Amino acid sequence: MNLNIFILIAMIALALWTVMTRSLLRAAIMLAFTSAIISILMFRLNSPIAAVFELSVCTGLVSVLFISTIGLTHPSVKEETFEHMVDRLRKFKFLPFIIIGMGMALGLVAVKINLQLPLAEIETDARTVMWNLRPLDIIGQVIILLSGVFGVIILFKESDKK
Amino acid sequence: MSAESLQLFCTFGIFIFMLAAIGVYCMLATYNLIRALIGVELLLKAVTLLIVAVGYITKHNALTQAMVITFIVIEVVVMTVAIGVVLGIRSHTNSLDARDIRNLKG
Amino acid sequence: MYSWFILFPLLSVIILNLPFRGMMNKIAIWYALALSIAQVYLVLFPVNIVMPFLQLNLNADIISRAVLLCIAIVLFVTILSAKYLIKKEDKLFNFVNLLFICLAGMNGVTLVTDIFSLYVFIEITAVASYTLISFYKDKDAFEAAFKYIMLSAMASAMMLAGIALIMLISGDTGFFAIREALKVSPHSSLIVFAIAIFICALFIKGGLMPFHGWLPDAYSAAPAPVSVLLAGVVTKTLGIYGLIRIMVSVIGFDGPLKQALLFIGALSIVVGALAALGQSDFKRMLAYSSISQVGYIIIGLGTGTALGIFGAVFHLFNHAIFKSSLFLNSAAVESRLGTRDMDKMNGLASKMPVTGITSVISCLSAAGLPPLAGFWSKLIIIVALWVSGYRVYAVVAIMASVITLAYFLSLQRRVFFGRIKEDSMNIKEAGIGLTLPAVILTAIIIGVGIAFPFLRDAIKF
Structure with missing residues (x-):
């Protein structure tokens, strides 16, 4: 701690x-x-x-x-x-x-949080969660990587500059 | 929420908030475009840490790790494109100063 | 079957970039057109194609299907105008690929049932649009893109912080789990804060009034086909549809939240319309008008009634159609005159009749004149406001509608009517690539407007 x-x-x-x-x-x-x-x-x-x-x-x-x-x-x-x-x-x-003062102020206020936490997860392996439960995010990663590739192709290519 | 995890969450919450505040301050106060991107990085780091802390407290580490991995991939792609844009600005104005590019006005 | 809406654009990008670039360069544009037509068809006449091996958590109700339809239509006209405006084949090929990525992202946003996947797809579309805005590498475009990136990064951080804090009580990111958890848990200040920052982030993405800084710059500095896409669907899907989806399926309508939505909506309507009055740049005026029209969607949503939400979604559809048409008109004028300054144009209607007529019809639809499509959606929103007791806001909406008419008439008078200037005597009508899409969109405006009384019963909301 x-x-x-x-x-x-x-x-x-x-x-x-x-x-x-x-x-x-x-x-x-x-x-x-x-x-x-x-x-x-x-x-x-x-x-x-x-x-x-x-x-x-x-x-x-x-x-x-x-x-x-x-x-x-x-x-x-x-x-x-x-x-x-x-x-x-x-x-x-x-x-x-400012930052230290803010931290101390927040610490003094010590916001009263009273939340009901959810039950612990059954599946505890991140790889299983990633591949079996969240395939949509994997597809999302593939698409965003492709979009990054095209970003690099368009933005970094100097040859067609006016 | 038990007392122990509450204390842990409050400690982390305060420090994460401070980190995010540093990032936002950097974004707003600087005129240098790369420094502004560094501010963005700090802000996004704060959020990453928040997600992990929430996963630890609720014992949903697997789900939050999957989220963090996706988020890191997104972060890198956004940074790459942002740096491409910054280099583009520099090729026009030959500087990295935000005051040189105030053509458009909100 | 909904997974095809995401997988097909992704597969298309991969197929287009296989080794046979020479051949693919030529067919890419037709392929994209075919894909957008296929999407229109699939939305209107759903076919159940079973996916054997991949189970994605996707779902579509009538709101998502309306938005999917908008996306397909606007994408179709964007591709047509891009084919006309982007001359170099290589550039066109990259453009089409980015459009596919945008399409996958937007379809994803409309179909997801999970708050984190919503964020992922919002970010995909945003990254593709940064690149699209700075496509020609102009100085202004880079500046606009940088502004957009900074505000968008702020919004991402807020959105993810909101998701993380909501996960404290729900433990899952699915819409259903969060809704159940919000019912059970006491309304702690932390959760209220989480919801507030999440919604603020969506406001930034949608360019609503206090957070609109990036929007006019991005719209006006982007290349013409990109502004059609951005104004028509991108910001609407990311910000406004995201907001509608979160309100309807996750948070539900609460007293203070409704007040906040109504206030922000009314502020956007009035300030956006007043700011539009003062612009002399064609595209900037349209951008401010866009902020104002989005305000209508938000106050429609803010009523929280089924009628109000129906009006909001219908106005979103109408806005996508008429704003795309107007941006196409601005592209047509710019391609002939080489300027967007409205003080340098006059009397273009006699030289560019198709552009003139389509822009008049689109403006009138935006201002809400019967029997055009925009009239019905505004009427529904105002009736919904009146019925649910927010009469002040209804009056504001009606008054702002007059301002809308005023700035669009000013636009028409400055650009299309009046005496033609000497130096623009020998200009011609813009090419078919810009007039045909505008004509298609105008036909949709008139068709929906006339058929709406009959369609009303067919649409089960």
Whole structure:
């Protein structure tokens, strides 16, 4: 229980770092670390398969996407960095205090939740649920991957630019 | 809802809310398009964690894991298309600043 | 049999991308047309094709079938106009593939019986439409797409958070399980919050008034065939149909919820209509008018009575038809004049008679003049409001209808009537690819309008 709280605090700290850091590249890397911490939390919350997905796809693939994009766009970003620096500090100075204050306020209020939880699930294997009970979502995944493929074909192809 | 799971849910709920707030703040406050996408990522991460936490409390881990896997696939595709759009904007304006593309007005 | 509505577009994409690209390039467009006609046929005359190996949880009632019909009709006209407007064969091929993905997504949204699958299919359609909006890689289109992505991502997060919190009491994501759980559980503040954010997310997707920021940009910056599709069915299916489905099959109608729907609907009607009055861009005016017309659907839904819901769905159908027709007219004008600024046009009716006549009929249907189709749906909504005691809203709806007529008359006067300008003396009627679809849609408007008194008994609602 206590360990969970430490991990959660680390998650918030990393997220704040992600948002407040000056360098875009460091922001992307910190995002990957935040995501890794979240996958540890998922593992502790008894969802190992989802944790593996989070670790491999979000920490790996999305970071690679962001970092390569930043690499592609870097030359123009550099010039603006200095101007943005002052701007950013002014805007993000108060964010940690807002966030911590909000968390403490929520903790004090400690919303009285009284819900009747449903019965525990009979089927406990995520793979069975995925393939036998929710085939529609699998079809959905296939369709959205195809739509991503066409998005990449249309958006990233430079040859037909005017 | 038992006291123990209530406490767990409240703890996670508060931190998830904080994470989502950081993401939304980042989306709203920044002018850099890639930073805005990073804010979106943080927001979506908060939601992922919420789904997993709900699965843990209600002991429906199998169903929520299936949901999270589908959601992660969707998230990656959305991010890819979004980055394609950002690169497209950059090829027109040669910058990543949202202030350069305010042609249209809501 | 309903699984074919999703599987067939998916299989089509796969088949079209098999190795024989050269041949497929040529037949893709005809294939797409045939598919949309097949969908119209299957909706009107259901055939029971059994799926032997795959059991999907799909279901369709009369509301879903009306929406499936709209999707097929609007898709048909979109393909016709795309064939005319997109000249390069390669681009057309990619466009058709994206349309198939959109079709699979929208059919999925209309048929699912599970709240998470609803989210998945909403997201599929949204991703396909981001790409469609930025299809020509214009600067404005990219900007609009980026705005849409940001707001849509916010909406996705809200929607999923709502689903997760609802799962706390239901433990399942099926419509039926959630409805039962909502009956049993005490109305805790957490669940009310969950439902509120879920509905707000649908408002964002549907572009209702406080959340409409992305909609006029997306409609006006998108390529012409895409704006027909977006305005006609995409936002209506994602936001409005999603809302109707959730209200009817899951949440049910509650006092405060009905008030909220009525208020948001009335706000959208009035502000959308007033904003439309001030526009000088053809497509932006149509976009604001779209927000205003969607408001009618929402207040019809907000009554919570069977008559109101019937009116809402009927207006959704009518809106899809007349708004697609108007966007086709704007595409026709733009293709000839090269501009969308209405101050630079005048008296085009003498040069473009078909476009002129179809746009007049569509405008009158939108403004609700008898005996066109739009009249009946607006009448039903207003009667439903009056009968269930929301008389203030009924009066608002009638007054806003006058504003609708005002801005459409202003559009007609600026674009089609009056003296023709010197520099547009030698323009011609737009090609058959833009006039034929408009004529088909106008025929549907007139046909439904005249036949409606007879159809009323046939449609068992």
